[in-house]
Amino acid sequence: MGLDDRKLAVLRAIVEDYVATQEPVGSRALVERHQLGVSPATVRNDMAVLEEEGYIRQPHTSAGRVPTDRGYRLFVDRLSRVKPLSPAERRAIERFLLGAVDLDDVVHRTVRLLAQLTRQVAVVQYPSLARSSVRHLELVPISTTRLMLVMIADTGRVEQRLVEMPGPIPADDVTDLRRLVNEKLVDTRLSETPPLVQALVDEVSPDLRPAMATLSSVLLETLVERHEERIALAGTANLTRGGLLDFQGSLRPILEALEEEVVLLKLIGEVEESSMRVRIGDENEIDNLRAASVVSTGYGPGSTIVGGLGVLGPTRMDYPGTIATVRAVARYVGDLLAQN
């Protein structure tokens, strides 16, 4: 039952070799490539134990061993040190993110950078509105009965929505409405806003009430309930790396999952603390992703978290490298946000 140090070393060697070569690794190859100091036969015995415990398995009777999800888990938890990034990588990150002018720009650059560095599919969540505060609300008249509502959040998020008013609305009224919503909502967290928004209707003079009613319902609906969350994606072409051996032959389920915002949010949006999260194969709740692994973390200015980011790839991935990259990128993005 107990796994002594050598057995763990064997497991580590198997994972490393398999990740590098993509081929089942046998006992002979193992002793040749790693300084284990024992013979193949001994390694075979250790392998038998590791297999019995469910950390590795044989695709075919006469083939080498391949790590199982459980094996990768053990590897990640106990056998790997996070690789420090090379200075070149650090510089690449800085250079890439430095020119960003905009939240949009930051997110797009980040997601492409992540995809490029990890050579996997990258996902970046925009700063969540639920974790943002209102910085400013703007009302712009579009026609006599239409307003454009623009909300700017402290995280840099900007959301707009067309509002169809119940009747013509004079410029003075727009000014009043603008002043009022700003007075009441600026600096509040959007997640705590609903009661405040509902109360707005009672604050206005009777003739403005219908206008404020639609306005507040739009605010609630759009900014709190609906597409609240935004997501950027890049690097789907990386899924074809490893030529269909990964993902048990079909990209279908993966691509389908990546098209669903809800799924993506589940993947990287559920971050509470800034800790790194690694989900390997079967550990994924989403059925379509049972053949994939996800490495994700939260990011934000300083130690607060405003959103999540991460990458998705085959279970057979370079975990130490990926984890290091994801962590580093998240940190840089956080610093960038802190400057604003």
Added chain:
Amino acid sequence: MGLDDRKLAVLRAIVEDYVATQEPVGSRALVERHQLGVSPATVRNDMAVLEEEGYIRQPHTSAGRVPTDRGYRLFVDRLSRVKPLSPAERRAIERFLLGAVDLDDVVHRTVRLLAQLTRQVAVVQYPSLARSSVRHLELVPISTTRLMLVMIADTGRVEQRLVEMPGPIPADDVTDLRRLVNEKLVDTRLSETPPLVQALVDEVSPDLRPAMATLSSVLLETLVERHEERIALAGTANLTRGGLLDFQGSLRPILEALEEEVVLLKLIGEVEESSMRVRIGDENEIDNLRAASVVSTGYGPGSTIVGGLGVLGPTRMDYPGTIATVRAVARYVGDLLAQN
């Protein structure tokens, strides 16, 4: 050299059967499934001619025939009638697009709808800024030295950009700047704007000049030159339909192409009149897409065009059906935009 009616009928039959079954079609099967009124031997002779002319080819010596890109082209140009949509489909389109509240919403719904109806990859370009006029420009103070510039276009497009001012800027100045840019730019086409924007600097009092200078350079850079164009994409999972037989075995180049905004724009953005455009296999300028076909068209309110939309699929696609769907969706979206 001349292709008589029967030969054309044979070509049509080959295309239809191949599209339906995905398998090379032989002379026997052809006379059985289509009422051609002649024997297989005759069909074989016709096939020989069609092959000589480059409209069909044999994957292997002892296999049936498969249309070439040139064959599809002839089919599309002369042999197919556009299928009218079924009432059910029309209803689906209407239902799907009716609830849209927003340009963003319209575009997202449209792209998903297109992907779903055609079962292919759908691409929708947001209304091009170059084809839009300025409806309103808003300046929102974010901090003492930062403004958020929001531009609302007549097409519904909304763009925002953070502007870092050269120095602190008092509220009155913001008001002045706002009034001025609106005065000069509202109702002008953005494509014709650059000289106007440059002239702005000379219109202001000397103390506002530095502020206006950065503002106008940001306007130029962001709204005219840079990410000017936006694109929505859906249905990439549909690429895996037809199990790797389409796209000669590798999705790689396709997925890569779809990640490049520039490429997508080239695909669907180059629409002048509202005519339907069909590019088949080799006709595509983009090398990565030589194994695919693209059906695209312009859309916009009434007969003007503000952007493009279309789908991408295997050369072996149902052209009449796809063309009909793309056209219908474009028309509905145009109508929707006309209402605003």
Added chain:
DNA sequence: GACTGGCACTCGCTACAGTCGAGTGCCAGG
């Protein structure tokens, strides 16, 4: 008791030969 060398065994992979059949091209006759 732990490790090792040796050995028999398993089984996927590749190569090769043989068969089958869909489909073709061609030709002679209607």
Added chain:
DNA sequence: CCTGGCACTCGACTGTAGCGAGTGCCAGTC
């Protein structure tokens, strides 16, 4: 000009055989 017939091609499939990587087990050694 069309058709039926016929010889031919060649890919797909099947079965067999040999190879070799890799294993599990066992007896022997330190």
